[in-house]
Amino acid sequence: METKQMKSHLPEVLDHIIENLKGQRLADVFRFISFVPGETYGPHHHVRIEMNYVKKGTCMIHLDKETINFHEGEIMIICSNVEHTFEAGSKGATLMQLEFLPEIFTSIDSTMKLSSTGLGQASVNLFSEQNHLIKIVNNVRIMRAIQRILDELSSKKTYFQHLVVMYYAELLILITRYMDENILPVCNNxxxxxxxxxxxxxxxxxxxxxxxxxxxxxxxxxxxxxxxxxxxxxxxxxxxxxxxxxxxxxxxxxxxxxxxxxxxxxxxxxxxxxxxxxxxxxxxxxxxxx
Missing domain, CATH: 1.10.10.60 (Homeodomain-like)
Structure with a gap:
């Protein structure tokens, strides 16, 4: 009885998003993983959006025409269908990893009507193959949002799906804000x-x-x-x-x-x-x- 009463008070928008994602996982990868010095993985690509927070050490992401270095405390976002190779630094690397299908952000956009504020369309452009890889430096709030998603997916406590969807919405907004403040969103030059x-x-x-x-x-x-x-x-x-x-x-x-x-x-x-x-x-x- 208590569970039914609590469920009736849950926000309908969260229920709707979860229903739309029925049959899909809220994340395909959510873990902490360590790599030994010089260890490589790839080249590979996938439909999933990949987010990695460098908890310890350094690493590199090799793309077609460039290599991007990442240090402790930095976040990488690898967009869908971008071929890349991971390489751990000289002292190895420990990552907090989160990988999920772009449909999760799309569902949040459409259900919460973020497109009416301009955020929805911005996110479509933001997490596209054209951006390849996004580097985020010194943003504790984004790191903590990723951490909360991992914690809820790992514990699977009551109503964890609702909290995960809320944290995904927070993550989407924080990343979009970061990009607005730190890089030109639309520039073909x-x-x-x-x-x-x-x-x-x-x-x-x-x-x-x-x-x-x-x-x-x-x-x-x-x-x-x-x-x-x-x-x-x-x-x-x-x-x-x-x-x-x-x-x-x-x-x-x-x-x-x-x-x-x-x-x-x-x-x-x-x-x-x-x-x-x-x-x-x-x-x-x-x-x-x-």
Missing amino acids: YAMKRAITFIRSHYKEDISVSIIAEEAGIGERHLRNLFVKYLDLSPLEYLNQIRINKAVELLRNTEKSVKEVCFECGFKSPQYFSRIFKQQMNVSPHKLVK
């Missing part, structure tokens, strides 16, 4: 994409406009013109935006000091960091210290 990818992957380092332009394969003037055209920002302004976004994440979710966050995010001096932070956030970084 190859040089611009290379520049943005390089900045997002190397923002901790001492990089300059000339280095970014070289990595993008174009001149500095052309690079500046592209950033103004697509983002209405200079390359340096975009770099600082990325660094401040990471700084906010660290200040809110770790015990690190303002000085530690300053240098970890690629700034050379706490004074300059505080000035740029206040310009972008309208508050001192000290106000966000956990």
